[in-house]
Amino acid sequence: xxxxxxxxxxxxxxxxxxxxxxxxxxxxxxxxxxxxxxxxxxxxxxxxxxxxxxxxxxxxxxxxxxxxxxxx
Amino acid sequence: xxxxxxxxxxxxxxxxxxxxxxxxxxxxxxxxxxxxxxxxxxxxxxxxxxxxxxxxxxxxxxxxxxxxxxxxxxxxxxxxxxxxxxxxxxxxxxxxxxxxxxxxxxxxxxxxxxxxxxxxxxxxxxxxxxxxxxxxxxxxxxxxxxxxxxxxxxxxxxxxxxxxxxxxxxxxxxxxxxxxxxxxxxxxxxxxxxxxxxxxxxxxxxxxxxxxxxxxxxxxxxxxx
Numbered sequence: 001x002x003x004x005x006x007x008x009x010x011x012x013x014x015x016x017x018x019x020x021x022x023x024x025x026x027x028x029x030x031x032x033x034x035x036x037x038x039x040x041x042x043x044x045x046x047x048x049x050x051x052x053x054x055x056x057x058x059x060x061x062x063x064x065x066x067x068x069x070x071x072x
Numbered sequence: 073x074x075x076x077x078x079x080x081x082x083x084x085x086x087x088x089x090x091x092x093x094x095x096x097x098x099x100x101x102x103x104x105x106x107x108x109x110x111x112x113x114x115x116x117x118x119x120x121x122x123x124x125x126x127x128x129x130x131x132x133x134x135x136x137x138x139x140x141x142x143x144x145x146x147x148x149x150x151x152x153x154x155x156x157x158x159x160x161x162x163x164x165x166x167x168x169x170x171x172x173x174x175x176x177x178x179x180x181x182x183x184x185x186x187x188x189x190x191x192x193x194x195x196x197x198x199x200x201x202x203x204x205x206x207x208x209x210x211x212x213x214x215x216x217x218x219x220x221x222x223x224x225x226x227x228x229x230x231x232x233x234x235x236x237x238x239x240x241x242x243x244x245x246x247x248x249x250x251x252x253x254x255x256x257x258x259x260x261x262x263x264x265x266x267x268x269x270x271x272x273x274x275x276x277x278x279x280x281x282x283x284x285x286x287x288x289x290x291x292x293x294x295x296x297x
Contacts (some may be wrong), residue, residue: 032136035204044133048282049286050281052241052280052282052283053283053287055245056237056240056241057242057246059241059244059248060237060240060244062244062248063240063243063244063263066078066247072080
């Protein structure tokens with residue numbers, strides 16, 4: 001299980017990029033809401049869609065880590 | 073380990089055609105499906121005769137759901153929304169309950185990648201079906217060479233990545249929620265799971281349903297474009 005653990009740990013590093021991207025996106029969404037509060041509903045919807053899509057990059061890393069650990 | 077297996081467990085075997093194994097994912101899907109069918113019968117035979125012209129209460133919720141599905145389909149798929157909207161509504165209902173069935177003690181069937189991959193193969197089939205129907209087989213193949221002709225292999229690869237990404241996204245999110253809730257139940261089994269599962273099970277499951285349905289419609293709309 002030795003080298004597989006290191007492989008799985010490297011695979012989950014994709015979360016770094018996803019985290020940075022989602023942080024920047026949320027910051028821009030908050031800024032846009034501050035500038036135009038009437039559009040808050042639209043911005044909320046677009047933000048949720050964008051966040052779920054970016055989060056899937058981190059999920060790909062998680063799935064690869066599971067595959068590494070649990071299949072021979 | 074906590075005993076979370078990535079492969080479905082075979083519960084029994086139907087003894088026709090050489091033995092068809094029935095797994096626990098299929099059995100839980102049956103439970104959800106039977107629940108939805110019973111709900112459909114109750115709505116049809118008990119609530120329909122009592123519908124009023126100005127909706128209120130439960131009829132309001134039903135009408136809002138149906139109108140949302142139809143307007144959503146019309147935005148994405150313009151002409152074929154009459155055919156696709158019932159399938160999208162079924163997807164919303166089934167996936168919404170399949171992701172959140174953990175609240176009732178069962179393991180969600182979408183934590184097995186075979187189930188999510190089956191749903192995304194249906195979406196892949198629909199994308200190609202509507203693309204060929206709208207543009208013909210030759211038109212759809214010509215779509216692959218749209219801006220510059222030598223981009224065709226890259227476009228084909230990204231088209232093949234669509235069902236894989238749809239399946240992995242839902243599988244990864246729901247399995248992540250399941251693992252976190254199992255760990256919380258082992259550490260603090262009394263009050264903490266009730267509050268944490270509002271986020272990890274309910275919110276995450278419903279958001280993943282919405283994302284799956286939105287992306288399916290978007291890809292079908294792109295193929296019709």
